[in-house]
Amino acid sequence: MPPRDRFPEAPSMSSYRNNDLDPWWMPFTDNRKFKAAPRMLVAAKDMHYTAADGYLVLDATAGLWCVNAGHARARIAQAVGEQALTLDFAPSFQFGHPLGFTLASRLTTLLPGDLNRIFFANSGSEAVDSALKIALAYHRVTGNAARTRLIGRERGYHGVGFGGISVGGIPGNRKLYGTMLGGVDHLPHTHDPSRAFTRGQPTTGMHLADALEGLVALHDASTIAAVIVEPLAGSTGVLPPPVGYLQRLREICTRHGILLIFDEVITGFGRLGTAFAAERFGVLPDMVAMAKGLTNGVIPMGAVAVRQGLYDRFLEASADGIELPHGYTYSGHPVAAAAALATLDIYREEALFERADAISPAFEQAVHGLRDARHVIDIRNLGLVAGIELAPGTKPGARGMTVLQHCFEAGLLVRVTGDTIALSPPLIIEESQIDQIVQTLRDVLAMVD
Numbered sequence: 001m002p003p004r005d006r007f008p009e010a011p012s013m014s015s016y017r018n019n020d021l022d023p024w025w026m027p028f029t030d031n032r033k034f035k036a037a038p039r040m041l042v043a044a045k046d047m048h049y050t051a052a053d054g055y056l057v058l059d060a061t062a063g064l065w066c067v068n069a070g071h072a073r074a075r076i077a078q079a080v081g082e083q084a085l086t087l088d089f090a091p092s093f094q095f096g097h098p099l100g101f102t103l104a105s106r107l108t109t110l111l112p113g114d115l116n117r118i119f120f121a122n123s124g125s126e127a128v129d130s131a132l133k134i135a136l137a138y139h140r141v142t143g144n145a146a147r148t149r150l151i152g153r154e155r156g157y158h159g160v161g162f163g164g165i166s167v168g169g170i171p172g173n174r175k176l177y178g179t180m181l182g183g184v185d186h187l188p189h190t191h192d193p194s195r196a197f198t199r200g201q202p203t204t205g206m207h208l209a210d211a212l213e214g215l216v217a218l219h220d221a222s223t224i225a226a227v228i229v230e231p232l233a234g235s236t237g238v239l240p241p242p243v244g245y246l247q248r249l250r251e252i253c254t255r256h257g258i259l260l261i262f263d264e265v266i267t268g269f270g271r272l273g274t275a276f277a278a279e280r281f282g283v284l285p286d287m288v289a290m291a292k293g294l295t296n297g298v299i300p301m302g303a304v305a306v307r308q309g310l311y312d313r314f315l316e317a318s319a320d321g322i323e324l325p326h327g328y329t330y331s332g333h334p335v336a337a338a339a340a341l342a343t344l345d346i347y348r349e350e351a352l353f354e355r356a357d358a359i360s361p362a363f364e365q366a367v368h369g370l371r372d373a374r375h376v377i378d379i380r381n382l383g384l385v386a387g388i389e390l391a392p393g394t395k396p397g398a399r400g401m402t403v404l405q406h407c408f409e410a411g412l413l414v415r416v417t418g419d420t421i422a423l424s425p426p427l428i429i430e431e432s433q434i435d436q437i438v439q440t441l442r443d444v445l446a447m448v449d
């Protein structure tokens with residue numbers, strides 16, 4: 001990185017002055033504030049973005065938890081370009097193309113157990129909605145039409161479709177949107193503030209899975225279709241699962257004929273040091289939703305992996321005709337499939353999942369070094385993800401946003417969720433860059449109110 005003033009004036013944005021920023025209604029953004037003082041990114045390579053003023057910004061969040069192999073990888077870019085010139089688009093309703101089948105096969109080799117049937121979508125939200133629909137339809141075609149309830153969890157994030165916000169547990173993402181899906185209930189979240197500064201998985205809290213027995217008692221198992229959880233809750237502040245919790249959920253679901261869906265949109269593709277969290281925790285869910293790292297963020301793509309038995313029941317139930325009336329125009333898009341295959345090649349050849357695992361002790365040690373930094377009230381971590389929770393300032397989230405702004409000016413991209421700083425760097429990160437992240441955060445925390 002070129003030497004630079006750690007806390008310069010906000011970027012001048014001179015090259016953008018004449019642009020009209022109004023038309024783009026930006027997602028999950030305070031549009032008024034952003035457009036008054038835009039944080040503009042114009043280029044990216046490996047571990048860094050280039051801000052509009054030309055200075056480098058170390059990417060501590062892999063974009064939005066998706067650029068696991070680092071930015072602007074030539075191999076992916078070439079695969080995308082070549083595919084767009086070879087077969088730019090092909091319908092996947094009643095037609096196929098080779099790359100879609102190749103990618104589905106490759107994915108099954110990364111997934112545990114018999115999670116070997118792949119349904120393609122274009123984002124995590126679509127993957128989640130697809131998984132929820134498959135769960136409902138599965139019970140219907142197997143003669144359990146009363147199993148229509150879906151169970152999510154408080155502090156869960158499952159994207160922004162109506163299914164995802166219904167099972168999701170973030171009040172702010174739900175309250176503007178009416179009644180959502182009916183018949184949804186939620187498990188309690190697993191965060192325990194009395195366990196602040198726990199390294200890795202908390203050793204207490206497994207019993208929180210038993211709340212599912214309570215919901216079964218309340219609603220009766222015969223009405224419950226599926227439980228969906230993030231193995232590690234990412235968006236709501238990095239909440240690693242208590243030891244034994246996911247195993248317990250699996251046992252209860254199995255006992256009652258309830259499908260278990262892991263939403264691995266963040267935890268998939270090496271974030272926790274294995275291909276999927278299901279492997280790391282040794283728990284086999286019935287479906288896995290994935291997106292983000294699937295294509296290294298280069299082209300949008302999501303997918304649901306389904307255990308073979310579920311798929312087989314659909315085929316048995318429909319002697320002929322379409323067994324699952326569901327799909328997107330861009331399901332299995334050839335250019336996205338090409339991006340995904342090139343991404344998986346990089347993950348394999350550079351052993352990036354193993355690399356994430358190998359570097360995670362140093363990452364844990366470094367981030368927990370911020371324990372005595374100003375405002376810090378908790379630090380949580382697992383694999384290559386960490387949450388650094390700050391005491392709230394004048395109002396919830398305000399201090400988090402101030403930190404994000406100062407970090408950006410100091411050449412560091414972080415993500416904040418409320419007052420928790422979330423770190424999820426590309427898996428190619430070097431130890432010296434981990435040190436830079438921690439030092440910049442320490443400096444910023446010392447100066448913000």
Ligand code: PXG
Pocket residue numbers: 064065123124125126128157158159160230234235236263264265266291292415417
């Ligand atoms: N499930 C999970 C577990 C996610 O983390 C989605 C579904 C939805 O994916 P799409 O591709 O539709 O956005 C996600 C997405 C953040 C942040 O900083 C997290 C996500 C997206 C944007 C920001 O917390 N996760």
Ligand code: PLP
Pocket residue numbers: 327328329330
């Ligand atoms: N709306 C209209 C009018 C459509 O014709 C379609 C698809 O054909 C959609 C929405 C759904 O779009 P997608 O398949 O890209 O999700």
